[in-house]
Structure formats: structure tokens, C-alpha cells
Amino acid sequence: MLNFAHRGFSGKYPENTMLAFRKAWEAGADGIELDVQLTKDGQVVIIHDEKLDRTTNGTGNVRDYTLAELRKLDASYIYAGQMGVNPIPTFEEYCAWVAGTDLVTNVELKTGVYPYPDIEEKVWDLLQKYHLENKVIISSFNHFSVLRMKELAPKLKYGLLEESWLLNPGAYVASAGVACYHPYHGSLTPETVAEVKSHNIEINTFTVNDEESVKRLRALGIDIVIGNFPDMVKRVLAE
Ligand code: G3P
Ligand code: CA
Numbered sequence: 530m531l532n533f534a535h536r537g538f539s540g541k542y543p544e545n546t547m548l549a550f551r552k553a554w555e556a557g558a559d560g561i562e563l564d565v566q567l568t569k570d571g572q573v574v575i576i577h578d579e580k581l582d583r584t585t586n587g588t589g590n591v592r593d594y595t596l597a598e599l600r601k602l603d604a605s606y607i608y609a610g611q612m613g614v615n616p617i618p619t620f621e622e623y624c625a626w627v628a629g630t631d632l633v634t635n636v637e638l639k640t641g642v643y644p645y646p647d648i649e650e651k652v653w654d655l656l657q658k659y660h661l662e663n664k665v666i667i668s669s670f671n672h673f674s675v676l677r678m679k680e681l682a683p684k685l686k687y688g689l690l691e692e693s694w695l696l697n698p699g700a701y702v703a704s705a706g707v708a709c710y711h712p713y714h715g716s717l718t719p720e721t722v723a724e725v726k727s728h729n730i731e732i733n734t735f736t737v738n739d740e741e742s743v744k745r746l747r748a749l750g751i752d753i754v755i756g757n758f759p760d761m762v763k764r765v766l767a768e
Pocket of ligand 2: 562563564637
């Protein structure tokens with residue numbers, strides 16, 4: 530079972546910042562999950578919420594600001610200066626960094642609220658520029674967005690995100706021609722796992738933050754756990 534850091538090492542460092550990504554790598558994560566959206570001027574940036582208010586010292590929607598405006602904000606302000614100033618990363622900045630590591634990246638297209646026209650093309654262009662085609666999994670709660678990107682880049686690995694307890698998720702994911710199911714980990718009963726595996730679909734699950742769940746999911750044969758504490762997951766998997 531592989532260990533992916535959710536929004537970087539977000540349990541200890543400001544989520545979706547280069548600091549959290551570097552710390553996840555140093556903690557021994559196998560991969561990093563991150564969220565992408567578009568700025569007003571069409572640049573791909575890494576941030577979870579559609580609004581700036583929770584994680585930065587800005588207010589309002591990400592999509593209403595240019596990249597230059599967003600780069601003046603601090604994405605670690607809730608740490609009250611203890612982490613320095615950490616800007617919202619561009620996806621390009623991340624790609625340039627991760628290309629020098631052996632990390633796999635799970636790029637979540639945050640297209641569930643705003644569809645962000647052309648985000649799929651822009652992500653694909655950057656993945657090619659930095660030769661990350663074999664080191665990426667693309668996922669989204671917006672399954673139309675996943676299929677749009679799959680049209681552009683059919684050889685990449687894709688996952689369908691789901692928070693609810695679907696009846697036959699393996700059949701659903703297989704019918705979309707997608708390789709991975711990305712469910713909420715609490716929904717993974719032995720029966721559901723067996724149904725998904727019967728369709729040869731990989732299971733990459735979120736957000737796994739306690740030791741007991743890591744052990745339960747390992748016993749169920751889950752492929753990737755995505756959590757906020759990659760150090761804890763690494764320790765438990767080594768036991
Ligand atoms: O990709 C797994 C997980 O990150 C999905 O939920 O809200 O944390 O982006 P969320
Ligand atoms: Ca996410």
C-alpha cells in the first residue's frame with residue numbers, strides 16, 4: 530500500500546504550499562495529492578477552496594484574482610508567522626520541483642463548483658513540459674472533467690472521486706474506462722472492495738489520518754492511502 534500526502538504534509542504544515550510538499554517528501558511519502566484551480570488570467574494554481582478566506586489572508590474567490598494579485602497573499606497566515614510567508618504555489622512551480630523527485634502526484638481537478646474552462650488542457654500542457662506523464666494520477670469529483678482530460682491525454686492514469694456509498698462503484702468506474710476509484714475511506718466495506726477489485730480497478734482512498742484506519746485499509750488490500758500525516762502512515766506500514 531502506498532502512502533500519499535493529502536495537500537502535502539498538511540497535518541503539520543500549511544496545506545497545498547511548497548513547504549508542505551517538501552516536508553511530505555522528506556517524511557518519506559510515496560506521493561502527493563494536491564488541488565488545482567484557475568486564476569482570473571487563466572493560470573493553474575494549487576489551492577483547495579474556491580474561496581481564499583480559510584487558508585490565506587485574502588478574501589473572495591480565487592477565480593476573481595490574477596496570478597500576480599494572488600501571489601501577494603500568504604497561504605500560511607493561520608500559522609501566525611511561525612512558518613514564514615508561503616505563497617499560493619503555481620502548478621508549474623510544483624511540476625518543476627517534483628520532476629526532480631521520484632514522487633507520484635495525484636492532481637485533483639477542483640472543477641466541482643466552477644468548471645474552469647480549459648483547466649484540463651493547461652494541466653496536461655504542464656505535465657508534458659516537465660515529463661510527468663508516468664508520475665501522475667488525475668482525479669476529480671466532477672467525472673465529466675476526468676473524461677474531458679482523458680480525451681486529451683488517454684494514456685494518463687485517472688481516478689473518480691466519490692464521497693458517498695455507491696452501490697456498485699467498480700462497475701461504474703469500469704464503465705467510464707477509468708483505472709482507479711477514489712472513495713472516502715469509511716465507505717470501504719469488504720463487499721465494496723471485492724466488487725471494485727472484481728473489475729480490476731485500483732482503490733486510492735482519502736482522508737486517512739489514524740493508525741487504526743491505515744491498518745484496516747492495508748488488510749483490505751487498498752492500493753493508496755491519502756492522508757494528512759505521511760510520517761504516521763510510513764511508521765505504521767513499516768511495523
Ligand atoms: O483527493 C482526495 C481528497 O483530497 C478529496 O477531498 O475535499 O480533501 O479535496 P478534498
Ligand atoms: Ca483534494
